[in-house]
Amino acid sequence: MGGGGLLEYLVVLIKLWAIFVIFYLETLFICAPVLPKALPETKNENNEFIVFILHSLG
Numbered sequence: 387m388g389g390g391g392l393l394e395y396l397v398v399l400i401k402l403w404a405i406f407v408i409f410y411l412e413t414l415f416i417c418a419p420v421l422p423k424a425l426p427e428t429k430n431e432n433n434e435f436i437v438f439i440l441h442s443l444g
Contacts, residue, residue, distance in 0.1 A: 399442060406435075
């Protein structure tokens, strides 16, 4: 895979990540108006997702 292919892969990954984040935040605000109550539950999912992204990157 050349440099151009890698760049395209990163752009797609960033787009998918942005869509996920926007969707996740919308869901969070719709389903959990009380943020402090929701944060402990979502923190673990965020960490898992960040680990997944880091593994995907390399």
